[in-house]
Amino acid sequence: xxxxxxxxxxxxxxxxxxxxxxxxxxxxxxxxxxxxxxxxxxxxxxxxxxxxxxxxxxxxxxxxxxxxxxxxxxxxxxxxxxxxxxxxxxxxxxxxxxxxxxxxxxxxxxxxxx
Amino acid sequence: xxxxxxxxxxxxxxxxxxxxxxxxxxxxxxxxxxxxxxxxxxxxxxxxxxxxxxxxxxxxxxxxxxxxxxxxxxxxxxxxxxxxxxxxxxxxxxxxxxxxxxxxxxxxxx
Numbered sequence: 086x087x088x089x090x091x092x093x094x095x096x097x098x099x100x101x102x103x104x105x106x107x108x109x110x111x112x113x114x115x116x117x118x119x120x121x122x123x124x125x126x127x128x129x130x131x132x133x134x135x136x137x138x139x140x141x142x143x144x145x146x147x148x149x150x151x152x153x154x155x156x157x158x159x160x161x162x163x164x165x166x167x168x169x170x171x172x173x174x175x176x177x178x179x180x181x182x183x184x185x186x187x188x189x190x191x192x193x194x195x196x197x198x199x
Numbered sequence: 200x201x202x203x204x205x206x207x208x209x210x211x212x213x214x215x216x217x218x219x220x221x222x223x224x225x226x227x228x229x230x231x232x233x234x235x236x237x238x239x240x241x242x243x244x245x246x247x248x249x250x251x252x253x254x255x256x257x258x259x260x261x262x263x264x265x266x267x268x269x270x271x272x273x274x275x276x277x278x279x280x281x282x283x284x285x286x287x288x289x290x291x292x293x294x295x296x297x298x299x300x301x302x303x304x305x306x307x308x309x
Contacts, residue, residue: 089242116295118297127299127300127301127302128243128286128299130296130297133295133296135295140295141294141296176242176243178242182295185230185231185248185250185290187231187233187235187245187248188233188245188288188297189245190235190242190243190244191242192240192241192242193241193242195240
């Protein structure tokens with residue numbers, strides 16, 4: 086079975102550029118989560134969706150961050166304009182809310198803003 | 200406030216030296232506690248779910264246990280391939296947000 090698929094795996098760009106991260110959740114999962122991981126803060130929840138609808142975006146650090154889920158098989162996280170402090174590994178995870186299932190993670194996008 | 204604390208932050212073991220990792224949690228009500236393993240450059244990989252105090256789960260050299268306040272991940276006779284960061288997360292009764300600890304980085308020396 087295909088797991089959560091994220092792209093790109095690595096992104097290096099200059100400060101001020103727009104960055105778009107992509108995620109394909111596991112088919113049949115109705116929850117999708119975006120996380121950011123750094124050595125200092127660990128895994129931080131940015132936003133999560135249920136049935137393509139954003140439920141809680143309180144973790145989105147600033148208005149420069151936005152996320153969309155146009156359909157059940159695709160989500161994007163966009164940063165515009167990017168800043169060096171946005172450098173981190175960004176993970177997408179999905180789950181089904183039934184029976185308290187675990188979240189399943191993609192392998193992340195390592196983002197470096199120069 | 201829902202909170203998860205893991206200890207120790209880092210642990211170095213000799214191959215074959217058994218030990219335990221701790222995950223203490225504070226939640227209004229627990230729907231589930233989850234253990235993950237994370238290797239460098241990879242996403243967290245699911246290991247176990249525990250739902251109620253007294254429950255235990257085992258997989259190879261790993262055994263997870265749960266009380267009302269904490270969970271332990273026991274590692275018996277570890278091997279170098281067990282080296283990884285181990286994360287725990289709790290799912291409270293309300294909402295669908297997982298709360299993750301900051302992890303324990305385990306190194307097993309041959």
